[in-house]
Amino acid sequence: MERGNGHGPILVIGATGKTGRHLVARLRRLGEDVRAAARSTPVRFDWFDESTWEPAVSGARAAYLVDAQDEHAAERMRAFAPFAVERGVERLVLLSARGWADSGEPELLATENALTESGGAWTILRPTWFMQGFTEDEILRAPVRTGELPLPSGDGMEPFIDAEDIAEVAAAVLTRDGHEGGVYALSGPRALSMGEAVDTIAKATGRAIRYVPVSEDEYVDGLTARGVPPGQARFVAKLFGWIRDGEDAYLSDGVQRVLGRAPRDFTDFVAAAAAAGAWDD
Numbered sequence: 001m002e003r004g005n006g007h008g009p010i011l012v013i014g015a016t017g018k019t020g021r022h023l024v025a026r027l028r029r030l031g032e033d034v035r036a037a038a039r040s041t042p043v044r045f046d047w048f049d050e051s052t053w054e055p056a057v058s059g060a061r062a063a064y065l066v067d068a069q070d071e072h073a074a075e076r077m078r079a080f081a082p083f084a085v086e087r088g089v090e091r092l093v094l095l096s097a098r099g100w101a102d103s104g105e106p107e108l109l110a111t112e113n114a115l116t117e118s119g120g121a122w123t124i125l126r127p128t129w130f131m132q133g134f135t136e137d138e139i140l141r142a143p144v145r146t147g148e149l150p151l152p153s154g155d156g157m158e159p160f161i162d163a164e165d166i167a168e169v170a171a172a173v174l175t176r177d178g179h180e181g182g183v184y185a186l187s188g189p190r191a192l193s194m195g196e197a198v199d200t201i202a203k204a205t206g207r208a209i210r211y212v213p214v215s216e217d218e219y220v221d222g223l224t225a226r227g228v229p230p231g232q233a234r235f236v237a238k239l240f241g242w243i244r245d246g247e248d249a250y251l252s253d254g255v256q257r258v259l260g261r262a263p264r265d266f267t268d269f270v271a272a273a274a275a276a277g278a279w280d281d
Contacts, residue, residue, distance in 0.1 A: 008088075009060050010032055010035065010061065012063075013038070013063060014066030016038045018136060019170065022164050026168060032171075047067070048076070053084075057083070058087065059088070060084075063089050063092050065080075067095075067111050074113070077111045077114040090121060091120070092122045092123075093123045094122065094125065095127070096109075097126055098187070099128075100112070102247055112124055122180070123179045123182045125169060125173075125186060125254070126184065126185045128187045129248070130163050130166075144198065144279055147210070149210070149211050150213075152237050152244060153193075153194045154213050154244035156244040156246050156249065158191060158192065159190060159249070162188070162269050165255050165264055166186060169255060169259060172258050179258070189265055191248075194243070195211040197266065198211040200270050204270045216237040219236075223236065
């Protein structure tokens, strides 16, 4: 593998998250020096505590960025990215989302814009919905385990992507030359409806599980009854509405372009997750 220029560790912000932990493991298997950072790691990083920034970036040659995941994400990125560049971080790789670019809402791209304006070499990854949402996010996993998944996504299609594929792409762009200024949309190899996704899980687990289309208002009511704040519930419903309206159905070739292979199929992911007991009681 061709290495990036310079020396020093690769900083992974969000190292305990869905993509971050896979990326840390992959980079270490490649023999890279990795600095894993999150609020709970020995190298602590907090977007809202700037005293944690210097120890995280000091001496690092590249950084993988998962943003603050709230309404302050762009503002925090606008402060952090030039801070890192000024201290010698040569490559900044941001985990974004394909839906932000497709939304027609410029404010959803504010964090990307903050990165590109930092003055450093950057790469942006825009994945679709993670397959791991069905195994790790209680918003999907919990209803699947109860046997009924109500969602406002209608018969819309989504080309789910494996977080392992995202991590492998991230490792490549962090350690190989030629990806500066690249924006890679990442999807799985085929689009499925939520009904098809649930049927795949049902067959793999041998359990009776069904998908139930509901309206956005019904879904928001269900989430708020489970304790989700109304604003967050409405935003999540909106995302599923994009699926319903067919905005997410198309395929992207980012995995193929970076790795030279097809992304993992949902059926293979589900088979492995079921074998590992992902939906067991």
